[in-house]
Amino acid sequence: MPEPRLVPVHVPHDPTGTVLVLHGGAARSEVTEVSPTQLSVLRMVPLARRLARAGGKRLAVYRLLNSARGWDTGHTPVQDAHWALDRLGREDGEHPTALVGHSLGGRAALLAGEHPAVRSVVGLNAWIAPGDRAELRGRRVLLVHGTADRIADPGRARRLAREVAATAESTGWLDVQDAKHAMLRRGGVFEKAAVDFVRATLLGDTVRGPVADLLEGVASQTV
Numbered sequence: 023m024p025e026p027r028l029v030p031v032h033v034p035h036d037p038t039g040t041v042l043v044l045h046g047g048a049a050r051s052e053v054t055e056v057s058p059t060q061l062s063v064l065r066m067v068p069l070a071r072r073l074a075r076a077g078g079k080r081l082a083v084y085r086l087l088n089s090a091r092g093w094d095t096g097h098t099p100v101q102d103a104h105w106a107l108d109r110l111g112r113e114d115g116e117h118p119t120a121l122v123g124h125s126l127g128g129r130a131a132l133l134a135g136e137h138p139a140v141r142s143v144v145g146l147n148a149w150i151a152p153g154d155r156a157e158l159r160g161r162r163v164l165l166v167h168g169t170a171d172r173i174a175d176p177g178r179a180r181r182l183a184r185e186v187a188a189t190a191e192s193t194g195w196l197d198v199q200d201a202k203h204a205m206l207r208r209g210g211v212f213e214k215a216a217v218d219f220v221r222a223t224l225l226g227d228t229v230r231g232p233v234a235d236l237l238e239g240v241a242s243q244t245v
Contacts, residue, residue, distance in 0.1 A: 024055040024089050026102040028109065031083040032074030039141075039224035040082045040117045042106055043070045044099065046125025046149070047091045054091045063087065065205065066124060069213050073122070076217045080225055082114060093126055103134035111139055120220045125149045125174055125203065128165075132156045132182065135163070142223035144216045147171050147203050150178040159189040164219045164236065166212050168201030187241075194236030197244040211245055 031043075047062035056063065066085060074083045088102045107119065118141040123131035128148025135143040135158045142162040165183050167176045180195065187193035196215055201208045214231075221227040222237055232243040 023053060023097055026089045026105055027056075027087040028106055029058075029085040029087060031070045031085055032077070033082045033084075033114070034079040036079075037077075037082040037114075037117060038080040039077075039220075040084070040110060040114065040119045040139075041070075041073050041077070041220055041224070042103065042110070042119060042121050043073070043083065043085045044103060044121060044123030044127030044130050045085070045088070046123070046127045047088070053094065056087045056089070056091055058087060060091075061204075062125065062127075066127070068209075069122070069216060072213050072217055073220060076221055077225070081220070082117070084110065093129075099126060099130035100133045103130050104137055107134070107137045107139050118224055120144065120224050122146070122216050122220065123148070124205065128174075128179075129154065132158070132163070132186070135161055142219065144219055145179065146212050146216065147174045147205065148179050148182075149174040150182050152178060154178075154182055156182060156186050157189070158186045161190050162219075162223045162237070163187075163190050163193045164196065164215065164233070165194070166196045166198060166215050168198045168203065168205070168208070168212075170200050170207075171203045173203040192237060192239070194233070194240070195242040196232055196236065197242070199244060 121131035128145030218233040
């Protein structure tokens, strides 16, 4: 099994919080190492950079390259996320952390969100399996889903969001009209929602727009 890899995007001297960005990617018939140039990885690069710009000296931002593509029954991206969180805690110190993931990365973010370092979780078009359960007591959670997504079933994601809401500090759902799974159409909406949520939950920044309403207790919004 290949090793997971952490990619520093922006690491200030004394950050207030940390963001770990998780990519998606379909499984292969055999264990295949993640390539830094595969589309599911490259898709998260602009978001990671936007998070870095928004956080400035206050946020450390890393991307995680999983140990293998897809979701293997023996070793999953959840384990890779835990490995990354533990390593960041040892090497950079323990900071409140946000997990931001797309597709299977969104699934990994939700299922790894019980890690003690995690304060908030963002799932972008999260691909959820029918039996998934997430323990996110006290966390703040945002799910953003395109209404035209035909790969990640929004119904499964909504089911998990309802279950998480029973114990999470807050849980919000944002529908993005006409957006598909790859987030190429209206991608800026996904990015802004993630950045605003991270700023508000890790840094205490005041934000405006749909995310602000969701943080105030509105269960669902459409943009």
